[in-house]
Amino acid sequence: MIPLLNKSYVLNHPATGVSGSHFAFPEKVLQFGTGVLLRGLVDYLIDKANKQGIFEGRVVIVKSTPGAVSEFTDQDNLYTTHIKGIAGGKLVNSSLINASISRVLQSNAEWQEVLKTVHQSTLQIIISNTTEVGIQYVEENILQGVPASYPGKLLAVLWERFQHFKGAAGTGMVIVPTELVVNNGQLLREIIGQLATFNQLPAAFMTWLDTENHFCNSLVDRIVPGKPHNLAELEEKAGYTDKLWIDVEPFLLWAIEGNEQVKSILSFHQADPRMLITPSITPYREQKLRILNGSHTVSVPLAYLSGLNTVHECMEDPYMKAFFQTVVLKEILPTIADIGPQVAAFAQDVLDRFANPFIAHKLLSITFQESSKMNARNVQTFCRYYAGQQQLPAKMCLGFAAMLLFLKPVKQETGKYYGKRGEEWYVINDDNAAVFAAYWEQVTLTDETTIGAMVAGICSNTRLWEEDLSKLPGFTAAVTTHLLGMLQQGVTAYTAGYSKV
Template structure:
């Protein structure tokens, strides 16, 4: 079988219009994929230069002349989706460690209009450093150095301004990145004229990306797809069908990001993307957080198992549709309901093995960030206990029943059909629960209730007194008591009957 490259698959080249910090699969499976789609429709006609900020070589890209395939696999509206796209939008992949001067030279290119990044949350942290290193240590340092190089070349020209779009999963990521660059500019004494050019001619856009991109499939699936393609592809990238890239911007941003026209339903440019962020946080992330501990305690390992069990599938569908969707602020509720249906399809994707234990990492912090506001909104709207939420919260507390600690790792255990299951609790609150669970007399309803009330009244952690919500402690403690004495499956089955 032939190797994928530009000799076996010749493609046309385009001007380098996008600089991308990050070689990860999310950018390859969403951003570069969308730009490729736009190029093929004649809507952008631009290529992407990727900067590899971390150590290591760029050989895997060079060996394939920066070509790779995106294999879309999953379910959409009950229909199986299988699509392969040869992505040709990447022109070069440069290492910041070995090709920093080449990267800075790109700053002088008149065709460059856009900078995109995904450097994880760590990339949006301030590191006080000189930007004149080769290269600077932090992502913000590298970006500041690049922008300053462009400023020196263009002399403050408006026509050579840029649109910067971070995609790191941080709220207001564009504003945070701008603040980092401005602080580094001040620290490095880059001058008032640079600060003025930065303020008026470099647009930092908040953005939100939403697509599950597992990356390279396991060997058997990879071989099967390569047989379909007729070539070997060591950069083969698996994704789900669903994708959304919401970008905060005005008409000027829309003009520069003309690639959005290739699919305006999945690349949204709007002056306020709060709705898209809220919808994803509450419906997708929030439903994960409230349902995964319950599904794991039922004996499941991956999200697909959760969806194939009628009991856990019913729970997540009902908690999402009945108790989460109504609380999402929206001018058009139908858009929220439609998104919820899409999320359920995504959870049923047979091509993605999403481990439930991985989702439970920092479960407590996720519960606070994603679901407390939803809970409060439900009470404001309906003035009653959201019953499915109470069941999910009880399962969370049962999951956090830490029984032992070994070399700094905490563990819980639960009886499932296959026997006694021990599992790691990777949560900053694990030590807290390890300290308070021993006082609970599991066969005493009053003792269980006192435990739930203690947890829920912790205003410092929850940023609210959950115990003050009418009926909440009684509902949660009732479910938790049954889980401890009847078992999780029996409790859930009875609650959903």
């Protein structure tokens, strides 16, 4: 029988890289959330630093969702991180055992224990990932029972810290939310202040909150699929069973806004240059939005209408692989301000991530809210490219036309619009679906005049786009040509014959 991964197992197997000293490190981090992103990114970096003798601290986790924590306790909070994918153009397939977690506390059942964690002077860091919905203001009394919201729990913890140390200097916390919300640290601080006022907490606490604590904006990026489908096979090879096993891609980025004091407290950043502590994370948010998200948005409708179903399939298809490469490296990258080695490396990393054979990223899921994503991620890229090059980004223009074709409804049922690829129906999950349906109703499919009028109307619609794209020289004409060609010849035939793209 294969043994369970636990403390006894690793101490009897030195090759795991986990020693007795790793279990003796003090608790330095309070983490809200047991999810795979935190375990695959934050806890991965802490474990990496511990094994390099840098941070030497452990993580106590608060589980706010219902259910027991026995999966963690049964394994002494150990779990496998399996890194699979492409990095530097080469296949990566390696695994490690993470020993960074000391305890997992269930918030409803063990709330007093959660509060006691911040009595430790060594504990100076609070991390969270409670989904975007988690950072919301909920008017509640945080002094009676267990607060329902994450900000409520956080305020209760900070109030407990303040009372225990009597508001002394140097007793504040570095608080880093990882929820995918712009300016997440700033937003969380505003909610905490509002909630503290509602709870009538004293002025001394409000001063301590401002002067002793750091709420840091942060940006995280790593795909963590979680448990693999072939877990039994992997456990057989590893020699132990692991209910907490997670797969992660090789790439990671964690950018945090902070000063030198924050950098000193988050010393585990020294273990990996991909964890960045900087005065502003705006450039990193910009590069992710434009290069990674933008290339997805402008390429995926074309790929899907060409008969492909996942991002990896795109990178196996010669035409779409070349399309992605040109969009990323030649059309989007030149529009990023202050291109340096880090940004260029990020662009190459993006292409490696797209080529990861272990992640089946479905194209249809990426098309969710396609038009609003096109506006947020690519409209400025079109404008910047033209301003810098005095010409249009050819492949992105084709991608924009493919988006219009993807948003062409063929039928409407139960309030939903459907498009069609061959004999397959797909739901158009876009809040602007009705707007595009109204444009398409005015069109004769093979008539250049009506197609051109529709494209001109869409491009000039500043309710859809933050810029009037019809004013971009040649844009409307290029999109019209592509759209008419795909309608007349079919997507695959048109792209194969369009030599200039």
